[in-house]
Amino acid sequence: MSSIQVAGDVPARLEDGFTRVAREAGLPGAFPRAVLDEAEWVAEVPRLPGKDLTDLPFVTVDPPGSMDLDQALHLERLRGGFRVWYAVADVGAFVRPGGAVDREARERGETVYLPTGSVPLHPRVLSEGAASLLPGAARPAAVWRIDLDAEGRLVGADVQRALVRSRERLDYAYVQAAVDTGTADATLGLLAEIGALRVRLERERGGVTLPTPEQEVVFAGGGYRLAYRLPLPAEAWNAQISLLTGMAAAAMMLDAEIGVLRVLPPPRQDDLDKVRRVAAALDVPWPDGASYGQVVHGLDPKVPRQAAFLQESRVLLRGAGYVAFDGAPPALADHAAVGAPYAHVTAPLRRLVDRYATEVCLAVAAGEPVPVEVEKALEELPALMTASGRRAGTVERACVDLVEAFALRDRLGESFDATVIDVTARGDGGQVQLADPAVIARCDGALPLGERVTVRLTRADPATREVRFTLA
Incomplete structure (x- = not known):
C-alpha cells in the first residue's frame, strides 16, 4: 500500500491543525450538560419492544475498533431464495422528541470523523454504549426482514421493533479471510453469495459503484500517514445489504406517500456527452447500449487512463440530496447511482435522517399513522442534512490536505x-x-x-x- 508517513515525533502539531480544521468548519464542541444528563438517564430507561428476537444469531461487520455499531445481520437460505434479517439500532427507543438530545442532534446532523477522533451526533453513552449493537448485550432495534428470490431480487419486506443480541463483532478483513479460506459460517458465506447477486443486479439496473481507491488519514506507529485503500469485496457485500434495506424502505415510504428519500438526478446530457468523449480519448471501452454504471464496473483504477476516466466521470454523480414528501410522491424519487428509489435508514447512530425515516417505516409497516412529531420534522430534514453533509465533507478534505502539506x-x-x-x-x-x-x-x-x-x-x-x- 502506498502511503505518506508523518514521523512520530510531530503529531502534536498536526493535532493542533486538526483542531483548527474543526474550529474553522464550525463543528460543535462538548455536549451541553443538559444533553449529557438526559442521555445518561434515557440510557438506563429505553422504551423496550415487546418482540424478542434475541435467539437470532446476529453479527456486526464494521471497521476495526468501531463502537457506534448501527447494524447487525443474520442471513438464511430459503427454498428458492434467501431471507435477510437486518437489525438497525433503535435510536427512537432512547431519544425523546423535543428533548435535549433530540434538539442537539438536529443541530449536529451527523457524526463527523477526524483523524484524532469523532464529533458524534449523540452522546457516547448512547452512540457507543446503550444504543450501539455491541456483542453480548440485548438492544432495542428496528429489525428488517427482507425476502429475496434465488437471483437476489426483492420479494417482500417488513420491519418491526424487537429486542436483539449480537453474537460477535467482526471486521471486514476477518469476513474476507473467512470467505477466501472456506471457513465462513452460514451467515458469512451467504453474505458473499447474496452480496455478489446484488452487485450483479446493481449493474443490470444501471447503478454505479466507483472502483476508486480511498485516500484516508491513518494513525499508526505514533504518527499519521495517508494511504490509498481499495475496499475489500466483503465491504461491497456488506454495503449491498445496506443498499437493499434502503431500497426496501424507500419503496415502503413511496407506497405510503410519506417519508424522506436520498435522491440523485440523472446526469445532464451535455455532461454525459463530455464523459463519453473523455472515454474515447482515453481508450476506455463504452459499448453501445451500456450504461455509465456498466462501464465503470469493469475498470481498474491501477491503470492510469482508467483512473483518469473515473476521476473525470465523477461529474455524473453530482447533485445528491434529500427530498421529503407528505402526499404525492416527489417528481424526483430515484437515486441515479443506486438505479432505484433509496432512503437512508441504516445509520441512525451517526446520521439524523435515518431515525426519522425509520420511524416512518415502522409506522407504515404496523399500519399505524406516522407520529405527528415525525411528520412535522420531515420538511426540515433535507436542509439540515445538506448543511451537515457539506460540513463533514469539508472537514474530511481539509484533514487530508493538512497531512499532505505537513508531510511534504x-x-x-x-x-x-x-x-x-x-x-x-x-x-x-x-x-x-x-x-x-x-x-x-x-x-x-x-x-x-x-x-x-x-x-x-x-x-x-x-x-x-x-x-x-x-x-x-
Missing part, C-alpha cells in the same frame, strides 16, 4: 512520478495522483490526461493546507 513540507523541489487524473478547461493545469506518497494535488502546466508524468513539488504549506506541483 521539507521536500520542495523534489520530483515524483504521477498520473494526470484531471485537466482544467483552459488546459493550464489539473490534478495529479502520486502513487507514492499517496497524494492527490493541483499541478500546473499543459497536462496530458490519463498519462504518467514526472512532477516537481513547488508548494507544501501546512498553514494554508496547500500542496502544488508543476511538470518537471
Whole structure:
C-alpha cells in the first residue's frame, strides 16, 4: 500500500491543525450538560419492544475498533431464495422528541470523523454504549426482514421493533479471510453469495459503484500517514445489504406517500456527452447500449487512463440530496447511482435522517399513522442534512490536505512520478495522483490526461493546507 508517513515525533502539531480544521468548519464542541444528563438517564430507561428476537444469531461487520455499531445481520437460505434479517439500532427507543438530545442532534446532523477522533451526533453513552449493537448485550432495534428470490431480487419486506443480541463483532478483513479460506459460517458465506447477486443486479439496473481507491488519514506507529485503500469485496457485500434495506424502505415510504428519500438526478446530457468523449480519448471501452454504471464496473483504477476516466466521470454523480414528501410522491424519487428509489435508514447512530425515516417505516409497516412529531420534522430534514453533509465533507478534505502539506513540507523541489487524473478547461493545469506518497494535488502546466508524468513539488504549506506541483 502506498502511503505518506508523518514521523512520530510531530503529531502534536498536526493535532493542533486538526483542531483548527474543526474550529474553522464550525463543528460543535462538548455536549451541553443538559444533553449529557438526559442521555445518561434515557440510557438506563429505553422504551423496550415487546418482540424478542434475541435467539437470532446476529453479527456486526464494521471497521476495526468501531463502537457506534448501527447494524447487525443474520442471513438464511430459503427454498428458492434467501431471507435477510437486518437489525438497525433503535435510536427512537432512547431519544425523546423535543428533548435535549433530540434538539442537539438536529443541530449536529451527523457524526463527523477526524483523524484524532469523532464529533458524534449523540452522546457516547448512547452512540457507543446503550444504543450501539455491541456483542453480548440485548438492544432495542428496528429489525428488517427482507425476502429475496434465488437471483437476489426483492420479494417482500417488513420491519418491526424487537429486542436483539449480537453474537460477535467482526471486521471486514476477518469476513474476507473467512470467505477466501472456506471457513465462513452460514451467515458469512451467504453474505458473499447474496452480496455478489446484488452487485450483479446493481449493474443490470444501471447503478454505479466507483472502483476508486480511498485516500484516508491513518494513525499508526505514533504518527499519521495517508494511504490509498481499495475496499475489500466483503465491504461491497456488506454495503449491498445496506443498499437493499434502503431500497426496501424507500419503496415502503413511496407506497405510503410519506417519508424522506436520498435522491440523485440523472446526469445532464451535455455532461454525459463530455464523459463519453473523455472515454474515447482515453481508450476506455463504452459499448453501445451500456450504461455509465456498466462501464465503470469493469475498470481498474491501477491503470492510469482508467483512473483518469473515473476521476473525470465523477461529474455524473453530482447533485445528491434529500427530498421529503407528505402526499404525492416527489417528481424526483430515484437515486441515479443506486438505479432505484433509496432512503437512508441504516445509520441512525451517526446520521439524523435515518431515525426519522425509520420511524416512518415502522409506522407504515404496523399500519399505524406516522407520529405527528415525525411528520412535522420531515420538511426540515433535507436542509439540515445538506448543511451537515457539506460540513463533514469539508472537514474530511481539509484533514487530508493538512497531512499532505505537513508531510511534504521539507521536500520542495523534489520530483515524483504521477498520473494526470484531471485537466482544467483552459488546459493550464489539473490534478495529479502520486502513487507514492499517496497524494492527490493541483499541478500546473499543459497536462496530458490519463498519462504518467514526472512532477516537481513547488508548494507544501501546512498553514494554508496547500500542496502544488508543476511538470518537471
